[in-house]
Amino acid sequence: MRKILFIIQKEFLQISRNRAMLPIIFAVPLIQLVILVHAATFEIKNIDIAVVDNDLSMMSNKLTDKFNHSAFFQLRNIVSDVNEAKRQLEMNEVEVFINIPANFEKKMIAQQKVEISVVVDAVNSRNAGLISGYIKEIIENYNKEIFVSLVSDITQNKKPAKILTNKSYWYNTQLNYKNFMVPGILVILVTLIGVFLSAMNIVREKEIGTIEQLNVTPLGKFQFIIGKLVPFMVIGLLEFSIGLLIGKFAFQIPIVGSLFLLYGVLIIFLFTLLAVGFLISTLNNTQQQALLVAYFFMMLFLLMSGLFTPIDSIPEWARILNKINPVAYFLKINRMIILKGSVLTDIFKDVMSLFVLGIIILNLAVFRYKKTV
Amino acid sequence: MKSIIVKNVSKKYKQAQALDNISVVVEKGEIFGLIGPDGAGKTSLMRILSTLILPTSGEAYLEGLNCARDYKKIRKIIGYMPGKFSLYHDLSVEENLNFFASVFGTTVRENYDLVKLIYAQIEPFKKRRAGKLSGGMKQKLALSCALIHYPKVLILDEPTTGVDAVSRKEFWQILKTLKERGITILVSTPYMDEAELCDRVGLIQGGKMMSVNLPSEIIKEFHHELFALTSENNYRLMKHLKERTNPHDVQIFGQNIHLINRKAKLSIEVLKQDLINNGFPNISISKIQPGIEDCFIELMRGTSD
Numbered sequence: 001m002r003k004i005l006f007i008i009q010k011e012f013l014q015i016s017r018n019r020a021m022l023p024i025i026f027a028v029p030l031i032q033l034v035i036l037v038h039a040a041t042f043e044i045k046n047i048d049i050a051v052v053d054n055d056l057s058m059m060s061n062k063l064t065d066k067f068n069h070s071a072f073f074q075l076r077n078i079v080s081d082v083n084e085a086k087r088q089l090e091m092n093e094v095e096v097f098i099n100i101p102a103n104f105e106k107k108m109i110a111q112q113k114v115e116i117s118v119v120v121d122a123v124n125s126r127n128a129g130l131i132s133g134y135i136k137e138i139i140e141n142y143n144k145e146i147f148v149s150l151v152s153d154i155t156q157n158k159k160p161a162k163i164l165t166n167k168s169y170w171y172n173t174q175l176n177y178k179n180f181m182v183p184g185i186l187v188i189l190v191t192l193i194g195v196f197l198s199a200m201n202i203v204r205e206k207e208i209g210t211i212e213q214l215n216v217t218p219l220g221k222f223q224f225i226i227g228k229l230v231p232f233m234v235i236g237l238l239e240f241s242i243g244l245l246i247g248k249f250a251f252q253i254p255i256v257g258s259l260f261l262l263y264g265v266l267i268i269f270l271f272t273l274l275a276v277g278f279l280i281s282t283l284n285n286t287q288q289q290a291l292l293v294a295y296f297f298m299m300l301f302l303l304m305s306g307l308f309t310p311i312d313s314i315p316e317w318a319r320i321l322n323k324i325n326p327v328a329y330f331l332k333i334n335r336m337i338i339l340k341g342s343v344l345t346d347i348f349k350d351v352m353s354l355f356v357l358g359i360i361i362l363n364l365a366v367f368r369y370k371k372t373v
Numbered sequence: 374m375k376s377i378i379v380k381n382v383s384k385k386y387k388q389a390q391a392l393d394n395i396s397v398v399v400e401k402g403e404i405f406g407l408i409g410p411d412g413a414g415k416t417s418l419m420r421i422l423s424t425l426i427l428p429t430s431g432e433a434y435l436e437g438l439n440c441a442r443d444y445k446k447i448r449k450i451i452g453y454m455p456g457k458f459s460l461y462h463d464l465s466v467e468e469n470l471n472f473f474a475s476v477f478g479t480t481v482r483e484n485y486d487l488v489k490l491i492y493a494q495i496e497p498f499k500k501r502r503a504g505k506l507s508g509g510m511k512q513k514l515a516l517s518c519a520l521i522h523y524p525k526v527l528i529l530d531e532p533t534t535g536v537d538a539v540s541r542k543e544f545w546q547i548l549k550t551l552k553e554r555g556i557t558i559l560v561s562t563p564y565m566d567e568a569e570l571c572d573r574v575g576l577i578q579g580g581k582m583m584s585v586n587l588p589s590e591i592i593k594e595f596h597h598e599l600f601a602l603t604s605e606n607n608y609r610l611m612k613h614l615k616e617r618t619n620p621h622d623v624q625i626f627g628q629n630i631h632l633i634n635r636k637a638k639l640s641i642e643v644l645k646q647d648l649i650n651n652g653f654p655n656i657s658i659s660k661i662q663p664g665i666e667d668c669f670i671e672l673m674r675g676t677s678d
Binding site for chain 2: 002003006007010013014017018208209210212213214215216217218219
């Protein structure tokens with residue numbers, strides 16, 4: 001036990017000596033947190049739009065106005081020639097244009113079907129989807145109002161039957177994007193630290209040859225591994241705590257759930273990450289190799305984790321693959337605890353999966369380690 | 374009392390046969406030198422004895438403990454110094470020493486009288502990072518760390534490679550005093566002159582133990598006449614001699630060319646006259662006693678033919 005303490009002491013001494021590493025451990029993640037939360041937003045505002053108005057009526061004007069007053073859109077031009085709108089779209093002057101046909105008002109009053117075409121620049125397909133969604137909503141809204149006013153013109157006392165959709169957003173009432181993003185980015189930061197630092201650290205001992213020097217001492221492999229894992233566990237916890245504090249005070253993220261539970265799961269998650277780093281270190285002999293391999297896994301873990309894309313929309317085979325992605329589990333758990341206040345029974349299955357995954361990876365790593373060194 | 378016993382040990386890597394049926398015995402408190410060219414198998418043998426790798430076949434014992442089975446016990450009683458400096462570059466001299474002491478479950482103070490001899494020389498730099506030390510000081514630090522738990526057996530893999538002549542001399546001086554403390558020392562070196570400083574030497578080549586003997590006995594085994602020749606153009610002389618004799622019978626030794634005469638006795642006068650006639654007017658020839666290096670080259674020649 002005392003020997004483990006000496007290893008831990010040595011690790012911290014080395015980390016504190018490393019002038020390149022210290023800022024990477026503490027400054028970089030925090031800068032990333034602050035920048036990413038602001039930059040990596042899925043909301044799109046100020047979409048440049050052009051309207052081709054072939055009708056030039058009061059009703060078409062009113063529709064155009066709707067876009068003008070929307071926070072999402074920036075009305076650039078009202079043109080009468082569809083080719084001009086096409087040109088603007090091609091020149092990237094606008095991202096979308098709508099085409100209001102002639103006789104728009106007439107048909108509306110006659111309660112006939114009117115088609116408005118919407119042309120979206122779909123180079124960024126997700127943006128295009130969102131834009132058409134926004135437009136659809138605005139037009140539907142407009143349609144409802146017109147319908148109501150038309151109907152009420154005819155029969156003053158008879159209210160038309162209409163369906164009201166009443167939306168309420170749970171757990172993130174104002175649909176605050178940051179509430180969603182901060183817990184996610186916190187997970188990225190912890191993942192970076194956990195996988196990279198541990199993988200690089202052990203490979204470094206190999207590179208310098210100190211691992212061999214340690215192997216001829218009575219120091220057990222188990223003691224060595226624990227001595228290596230604990231410092232990074234501590235750093236990971238510290239990192240997460242700082243990030244959480246920033247989230248709480250700089251971004252006003254509500255932390256609904258139990259911190260005790262959150263940290264409990266975080267320890268399991270860190271343990272899994274360190275096992276991944278450790279496994280990578282047993283498969284590589286130089287820091288360069290380890291870095292590239294770690295990078296490969298990081299990309300897979302993060303992109304498939306559901307941070308940027310909803311997990312439900314990825315294909316079935318990828319969802320199965322995600323069963324061995326520790327980041328996906330913790331991302332989900334982290335958001336559930338922080339935003340939703342989930343308790344252990346809600347997340348028990350995911351926590352157990354994460355734990356089992358960690359045990360499996362650690363065993364693989366220990367097996368490889370015993371075989372090679 | 375036997376300290377190290379190696380019995381028919383072979384080590385085969387995927388491609389190469391690093392050790393081929395090696396057997397050797399090292400007495401307690403002996404300085405045993407493993408001499409051989411690069412790739413001879415010195416490091417493989419030392420790594421087997423240090424419990425870092427397992428032999429493919431055969432058995433090795435250290436202080437009566439089996440290197441494969443009792444590796445845990447062996448690790449408590451050996452000090453191993455690999456050929457490459459493998460301490461923590463970013464820790465200071467003092468921190469390295471303290472760390473290795475604690476890993477062995479001891480303290481620097483406990484065995485200070487043993488390491489003092491060496492450590493005293495680097496103690497003025499104890500706050501310096503190990504990575505910033507000179508080659509000789511690095512060796513001394515590495516040796517201090519290998520000695521910090523008062524090992525019974527010290528295994529040193531090419532400890533003087535890349536170290537200056539003065540430091541090398543000091544290093545061997547230290548080994549002598551460690552020997553007096555009863556520590557068995559197994560040391561490998563590519564330098565022939567260091568062989569003479571060992572109690573016994575083993576010549577290893579191509580994974581085989583060629584000869585194990587006292588340095589003085591190895592010299593006695595050299596039965597041929599040996600001449601040292603020098604002229605104003607040694608290169609041409611060398612070429613000339615190689616054409617006349619078996620090419621393995623001539624070797625360049627610094628300023629001289631050593632000529633081994635395997636045939637009937639040769640008189641210096643006859644040889645001199647012959648060379649003067651062949652265009653070496655300022656030739657000087659003398660009959661010399663073989664050094665250990667001559668013997669090793671002769672032994673190695675025997676296998677490569």
